[in-house]
Amino acid sequence: MSTVSTTSAADGQLRPLVPPSPVTLRINGQDHTLQLAPWTSLLDALREYAGLTGTKKGCDHGQCGACTVLVDGKRINSCLTLAVLQEGADITTIEGLGSEHALHPLQQAFIDHDAFQCGYCTPGQICSAQGLINEGKAQTEDEIRELMSGNVCRCGAYVGILAAVKEVVDAKR
Amino acid sequence: MSTDSNTKYVGKAPSRVEGPLKVTGQAKYSAEFSVPDLVYGYVVSSPVAKGKIRKIHADKILALPGVIQVFSHENVPTLAWFDRSYKDDVAPGGSPFRPLHDDEIKFSQQPVALVVAETFELARYAASVLEIEYEQEKHATDVEALREKGQEPGSGKTGYKPPVRRGNADKGLSKAEHRIKQEYIHGTQHHNPMEIFGATVHYHPDGKLTVYDKTQGVYNCQQYLKKVFGLSADKARVVNLFMGGGFGAGLRPQYELFLSVLAALELKRSIRLSLTRQQMFSLGHRPHTVQTVELGTGPGGELLGLKHKAVHETSRFEEYTENVVNWSGMLYQCPDVHLEYEVVPLDVFTPLDMRAPGAATGSIGLEVAMDEMAYEAGIDPLEFRRRNYADRDQNEDKPFSSKKLREVYDEGARRFGWDQRKMEPRSMREGNKLVGWGMAGGVWDASMQKAAAKASITADGKLTVSSAAGENGTGTYTVMTQIAAETLGLPMEAVTAKLGDTTLPEAPVQGGSWTAATVGSAVKSVCEALGEKLLKLAQKMDDSPLKGAKPEDVEFVNGLIRLRKEPRQSVVLRDVLQVSGEREIEADSSVMPNPLNMQKYSMHAHNAVFVEVQVDEDLGTIHVTRVVNVVAAGRIINQKTARSQVLGSVVWGISMALMEETVMDHRYGRYMNHNYAEYHVPVNADVRDIEVHFVEEEDPHVNPLGVKGIGEVGLLGVAAAITNAVYHATGKRVRSLPLTIDKLL
Amino acid sequence: MNPFTLTRAASVDAAVRDFSGHEAAAYIGGGTNLLDLMKENVAHPQHLVGLNKLPLSSIESTTGGGLRLGATATNADTAWHAEVQQRYPLLSQAILAGASPQLRNMATNAGNLMQRTRCYYFYDTATPCNKREPGSGCAAIGGYNRIHAILGTSDSCIATHPSDMCVALAALEAVVQVQGPDGSRQIKFEDFHRLPEDAPERDNTLQAGELITSIDLPAQGFAENFAYLKLRDRQSYAFALVSVAVGLELDGNTIKEARLALGGVAHKPWRDKAAEHLLKGQPATEATFRKAAEAVLKEAKGQGTNDFKIELAKRAIVRALTQAAAGEQKASDVFTNSNP
Numbered sequence A: 001m002s003t004v005s006t007t008s009a010a011d012g013q014l015r016p017l018v019p020p021s022p023v024t025l026r027i028n029g030q031d032h033t034l035q036l037a038p039w040t041s042l043l044d045a046l047r048e049y050a051g052l053t054g055t056k057k058g059c060d061h062g063q064c065g066a067c068t069v070l071v072d073g074k075r076i077n078s079c080l081t082l083a084v085l086q087e088g089a090d091i092t093t094i095e096g097l098g099s100e101h102a103l104h105p106l107q108q109a110f111i112d113h114d115a116f117q118c119g120y121c122t123p124g125q126i127c128s129a130q131g132l133i134n135e136g137k138a139q140t141e142d143e144i145r146e147l148m149s150g151n152v153c154r155c156g157a158y159v160g161i162l163a164a165v166k167e168v169v170d171a172k173r
Numbered sequence B: 001m002s003t004d005s006n007t008k009y010v011g012k013a014p015s016r017v018e019g020p021l022k023v024t025g026q027a028k029y030s031a032e033f034s035v036p037d038l039v040y041g042y043v044v045s046s047p048v049a050k051g052k053i054r055k056i057h058a059d060k061i062l063a064l065p066g067v068i069q070v071f072s073h074e075n076v077p078t079l080a081w082f083d084r085s086y087k088d089d090v091a092p093g094g095s096p097f098r099p100l101h102d103d104e105i106k107f108s109q110q111p112v113a114l115v116v117a118e119t120f121e122l123a124r125y126a127a128s129v130l131e132i133e134y135e136q137e138k139h140a141t142d143v144e145a146l147r148e149k150g151q152e153p154g155s156g157k158t159g160y161k162p163p164v165r166r167g168n169a170d171k172g173l174s175k176a177e178h179r180i181k182q183e184y185i186h187g188t189q190h191h192n193p194m195e196i197f198g199a200t201v202h203y204h205p206d207g208k209l210t211v212y213d214k215t216q217g218v219y220n221c222q223q224y225l226k227k228v229f230g231l232s233a234d235k236a237r238v239v240n241l242f243m244g245g246g247f248g249a250g251l252r253p254q255y256e257l258f259l260s261v262l263a264a265l266e267l268k269r270s271i272r273l274s275l276t277r278q279q280m281f282s283l284g285h286r287p288h289t290v291q292t293v294e295l296g297t298g299p300g301g302e303l304l305g306l307k308h309k310a311v312h313e314t315s316r317f318e319e320y321t322e323n324v325v326n327w328s329g330m331l332y333q334c335p336d337v338h339l340e341y342e343v344v345p346l347d348v349f350t351p352l353d354m355r356a357p358g359a360a361t362g363s364i365g366l367e368v369a370m371d372e373m374a375y376e377a378g379i380d381p382l383e384f385r386r387r388n389y390a391d392r393d394q395n396e397d398k399p400f401s402s403k404k405l406r407e408v409y410d411e412g413a414r415r416f417g418w419d420q421r422k423m424e425p426r427s428m429r430e431g432n433k434l435v436g437w438g439m440a441g442g443v444w445d446a447s448m449q450k451a452a453a454k455a456s457i458t459a460d461g462k463l464t465v466s467s468a469a470g471e472n473g474t475g476t477y478t479v480m481t482q483i484a485a486e487t488l489g490l491p492m493e494a495v496t497a498k499l500g501d502t503t504l505p506e507a508p509v510q511g512g513s514w515t516a517a518t519v520g521s522a523v524k525s526v527c528e529a530l531g532e533k534l535l536k537l538a539q540k541m542d543d544s545p546l547k548g549a550k551p552e553d554v555e556f557v558n559g560l561i562r563l564r565k566e567p568r569q570s571v572v573l574r575d576v577l578q579v580s581g582e583r584e585i586e587a588d589s590s591v592m593p594n595p596l597n598m599q600k601y602s603m604h605a606h607n608a609v610f611v612e613v614q615v616d617e618d619l620g621t622i623h624v625t626r627v628v629n630v631v632a633a634g635r636i637i638n639q640k641t642a643r644s645q646v647l648g649s650v651v652w653g654i655s656m657a658l659m660e661e662t663v664m665d666h667r668y669g670r671y672m673n674h675n676y677a678e679y680h681v682p683v684n685a686d687v688r689d690i691e692v693h694f695v696e697e698e699d700p701h702v703n704p705l706g707v708k709g710i711g712e713v714g715l716l717g718v719a720a721a722i723t724n725a726v727y728h729a730t731g732k733r734v735r736s737l738p739l740t741i742d743k744l745l
Numbered sequence C: 001m002n003p004f005t006l007t008r009a010a011s012v013d014a015a016v017r018d019f020s021g022h023e024a025a026a027y028i029g030g031g032t033n034l035l036d037l038m039k040e041n042v043a044h045p046q047h048l049v050g051l052n053k054l055p056l057s058s059i060e061s062t063t064g065g066g067l068r069l070g071a072t073a074t075n076a077d078t079a080w081h082a083e084v085q086q087r088y089p090l091l092s093q094a095i096l097a098g099a100s101p102q103l104r105n106m107a108t109n110a111g112n113l114m115q116r117t118r119c120y121y122f123y124d125t126a127t128p129c130n131k132r133e134p135g136s137g138c139a140a141i142g143g144y145n146r147i148h149a150i151l152g153t154s155d156s157c158i159a160t161h162p163s164d165m166c167v168a169l170a171a172l173e174a175v176v177q178v179q180g181p182d183g184s185r186q187i188k189f190e191d192f193h194r195l196p197e198d199a200p201e202r203d204n205t206l207q208a209g210e211l212i213t214s215i216d217l218p219a220q221g222f223a224e225n226f227a228y229l230k231l232r233d234r235q236s237y238a239f240a241l242v243s244v245a246v247g248l249e250l251d252g253n254t255i256k257e258a259r260l261a262l263g264g265v266a267h268k269p270w271r272d273k274a275a276e277h278l279l280k281g282q283p284a285t286e287a288t289f290r291k292a293a294e295a296v297l298k299e300a301k302g303q304g305t306n307d308f309k310i311e312l313a314k315r316a317i318v319r320a321l322t323q324a325a326a327g328e329q330k331a332s333d334v335f336t337n338s339n340p
Helices: A042-049 A105-112 A122-135 A141-147 A158-172 B019-023 B120-128 B169-174 B218-229 B255-267 B278-282 B359-377 B381-387 B405-416 B476-488 B515-540 B573-580 B595-600 B639-658 B718-730 C012-020 C034-039 C075-079 C082-087 C089-096 C101-106 C109-114 C165-171 C273-279 C286-296 C308-326
Strands: A002-006 A021-027 A030-036 A068-071 A074-077 A090-092 B039-045 B051-057 B067-071 B111-117 B131-136 B178-186 B198-203 B209-213 B236-239 B271-274 B289-297 B303-315 B337-346 B433-445 B451-458 B463-466 B495-498 B554-557 B560-563 B570-572 B584-591 B604-616 B621-632 B689-694 C005-008 C025-028 C047-050 C059-061 C067-070 C175-180 C183-188 C211-217 C225-231 C242-251 C254-263
Touching: A021 A042, A030 A042, A042 B120, A068 A122, A074 A122, A074 C101, A105 A122, A105 A158, A105 B019, A122 A141, A122 A158, A122 B019, A122 C101, A141 A158, A158 B639, B039 B120, B039 B255, B039 B278, B051 B111, B067 B120, B067 B255, B111 B120, B111 B255, B169 B289, B169 B303, B169 B337, B178 B359, B198 B255, B209 B218, B209 B255, B218 B236, B218 B255, B255 B271, B289 B359, B303 B359, B359 B381, B359 B433, B359 B718, B381 B405, B381 B433, B405 B433, B405 B604, B405 B621, B405 B689, B433 B718, B451 B515, B463 B476, B463 B515, B476 B495, B476 B515, B515 B554, B515 B560, B515 B573, B515 B584, B560 B573, B570 B573, B604 B718, B621 B639, B621 B718, B639 B689, B639 B718, C012 C025, C012 C047, C012 C175, C012 C211, C025 C034, C059 C082, C067 C082, C075 C082, C075 C089, C075 C101, C075 C109, C082 C089, C089 C165, C089 C225, C089 C242, C109 C165, C109 C211, C165 C242, C165 C254, C225 C308, C242 C308, C254 C273, C254 C286, C254 C308, C273 C286, C286 C308
Parallel strands: A021 A090, B039 B271, B209 B236, B303 B337, B463 B495, B621 B689, C005 C047, C025 C047
Antiparallel strands: A002 B131, A021 A030, A068 A074, A068 A090, B039 B111, B051 B131, B067 B111, B178 B289, B198 B209, B198 B271, B289 B303, B433 B604, B451 B463, B451 B584, B554 B560, B560 B570, B604 B621, C059 C067, C067 C211, C175 C183, C175 C211, C225 C242, C242 C254
């Protein structure tokens, strides 16, 4: 038997807290001024401070893609950037792509091809697909598969996701 | 209900009714409900696998402004005492784990404290600097090393069937011309649904709670809260409108439920608690299993004897069981069968049913062994299975309520082109790659549970059907909507399905592939009950052409109630509602399985999977290039969502076969790849062509809908078929999954 | 994650000054690895110097005919840059074999060099790790070390460097430009990352406060005969078990110049100059490649669950050299190349 004394943090030292200050984020074309400390990720800022829960937390470590949003048109993992670092950027979330009664073509294609089951990875998949389209690098099925591989779907809806993205990519050609 | 050729919705392929909510980010998952004045929780997990907590130094972090409380065994209030209070509907035998109950550490990553603070970030930080002293004790976690300590379980959970024995397997085997005996192993797996486990508890001013929890059973969670915290039903409403994947992980109340409710009650505040992905490796798992299979055949390739033994771990405090070996006694005809099943108690958390529990495991052992046996006997693997076709369930000595496995074999072989296969391993190539074709299959219970439902229709013709089932991606909302629309002759747009809320009629946990059969039957029944009320109202109308008609004499079609025999004699449903003067008409109903049929018949779904792999032999890489999965599962209510479930099952099978494994370092008794970067599941690039086909199977006995369920059967045989295909490609038989690069070198 | 302050620097000088003026400071570019490690309680900076406003994101030609990759240019912008794709397809494809499109859109070139190991024990504060907590011991030795090093290990650490990009940069003989409190200097790529020896907490040879400003590629890009081969546990979005970067210059069937570097096998991108020397002047045949492969792995040492990597690395080297010699991988085939 041995005794261990632990904290999760390696040094276990208490550090002074850093107070929040106003941070203005441009989300879906609208400015949101939020009281944020530097340690708030863009993902948590969206979900817990701006009330935009369409962006999902699946791992919080850049390992699943559920938190994918578009920043200045480029897809990123919102869990691995700090909100304060995105001041001045143009952030688009799933809520900004389309709405229930005015679906974006990708949203419609995802429904048509049943490209999801539980739906939790879906906003990230769709934002990622929009990023893929913006990049313009993927045309063939294999290219789409590879460039959609940063979005894990545990339900395994990849066949439908491929079909949905391909349909919209083809329509844009 | 009429046959599918006469239906408008049932058996067709409508898109998911909740699709627009999901693709726009408007579907609300448990940790997303907006509640005023939330505080946030963060769980502290044990770094040791066994021992005692000596001291929790909470004072230091409680001094941080914004940190509200640290809950641990040191300050948890007195709660229910007896084990039975902590037992949920699907608990195995033994003593359920009680979070923060005492100072004892029973497994690595055990929750030992809950830190509550004004923000998520602060709770996370405070948790990271919370100092805890442990007395570490020696642990044992290695099932392979301790397999000899296995014992046949005495209790187990509901549905557990002790291993079957018939005839004399050794004697049967001794008569065999060809025999094989092999051992098969696969590692631990974790469900890892995409949504992180979490809960939002709304503490209302009157002290009532609304608990949004990630669960596959809101009633199961409510029962738990009632018993553990002594809450009345009206004080603990549990809600789950959407679940971001379950696969079994949410069958039992998980510790985020206990902890968040505890904190809400103690602090009298609303709280949000999300676990981390890493902590989700402490919620139960598919156990690491060692199987031994022995088969022997006679001159015609007939099975003369079969032995199948499985050993896996359970926790020290609960006796987790799954049906691993019994399928081997019923999938093929065999007179002499000896099945054995043992569990080894270890210092781990209790395993937890994970998609097709038991069968997914057992079908690897049996179906790889069947392939090995086919090769030993020199018979094509599919032909070998046909020769040993079981027309009767020998385990229970009953006829099947229906079984179209022969048609499944035919259809699968035809679609795949199995007749082009060369038997000899290493005989097929494409470019510099070896090509292999393999097949396997499986069987899964067709179950139904007791459930209730409610239906109400308003004067404008809008129908609402409700039952507290779950929607975790399987399509429950859609199936409920289809059945209701079909039964009352309404357009799907006029129907709203409600589920996942303990204010609705009770339904069982979402599992076992029984939801469509169970909740579907309840919805059908309640709509029929509502239909009878509507008929009575219609008959009260002046000059009603339906006067004197009995419920079975009429049908509901296209917004009309009409006589079956004289369809032109009809009334418009909406007129009935308007003339009646009622604002809303309601009906309640509940259903349960037919015990007579259950006694008379063995009820099962079957499948067969055909797989092509390409192997780069030098580098050990395997690509699954083509899969055909054919399923016979009774009536398919929704072709689109059912196909998606089987597509997903194939992805799960690829995962099991090639990459998925939680690896424990037994020196620490700790899972080391407990994150989504190193616990590998397939990504888009891993998945190529998958074809799904459902064989038509009418089953009048299984339940009123003829539904067998498809959430699990599609997974069976996939991993075995891939393993068999890799053998066919390379001549190398790997008996330890996952089949990673190193195993083929 | 502990609390920290953050400033966004407007110039390199300001960034270096800001860093020096704070205790326990760290630079943050894309943040993809640093924030990950901060959430895991592995990294504890108290002040972050934000780099994403620095004018270091360009990719431009150098006077020597090479190419200068800005430190804060993203991995994606670098991989898809026309000149990188045409002149340095090995680099382009190595980058695209790593991480995911989202991460490549965030991760910077300098950050790619600075990323830390994926060792399970380094990431899990419940276990000892000399890299995370010097002197606590190495749990990977004698533990689950499937993803660990087989070359250049020490008794105190068997971690690997996880980058794909850096394997190509090692083969291409890149030069790292840095600026620090004491001025600027350049570091040869082979000298940038270090072996663990008895100080595994140090991944590289940067001095405190030094900031990478660019990564310079020499003119020679091996655009005709190259290969990047990556072996991993799934088809995409996984770290390399073994990866191989090869650049060849051929004269007919004779190897005039060879570059060979491995990923996933050591604490740093493992370039083997002796093996390169064995290839030079030899015919591009399987026998030559085998000899080189044997030479690279001669000193290799398995740690138990990673023993397979020794044989896998040999085969991967032979395959990559074969592909490079045949000119099988093309600059235009961006996706399918690296994945056998």
